[in-house]
Amino acid sequence: MANKNINQPFIVNDNATFGGTINSGSIVTSGHLQVASSYPRIYLTDTDTNDDYSIINNNGTFIVYNDTDSSIPFAIAGNNNATFAGILDVNGTGTSTFAGPISISPPSSTGWQGLTI
Secondary structure (H helix, E strand, C coil), X not given: CCCCCCCCCCCCCCCCCCCCCCCCCCCCCCCCCCCCCCCCEEEECCCCCCCCEEEEEECCEEEEEECCCCEEXXXXXXXXXXXXXXXXXXXXXXXXXXXXXXXXXXXXXXXXXXXXX
């Protein structure tokens, strides 16, 4: 089928495969959304301000990728270890509980800036 504008609901009751780009004002599903690929990625593009992000599965590592700054602010490895690239700010009125060891390392070049417990 050549390029086609559809100005009414487009309902697919079975599997459908599309090549190229699908432009839509919104996508609504009552089931699951599956992105299957050797490097599945969902782009979250903010059209009026920065930053833009992607959600990626890279060989079992869940990554939140900052497309604007080309950085990985957050990742969860397949062994469930999480990595935060920046300040981890834990706020709340309750108590934070950690089930395993806590490792605190100074920034590589600036040394310790202080630790408050």
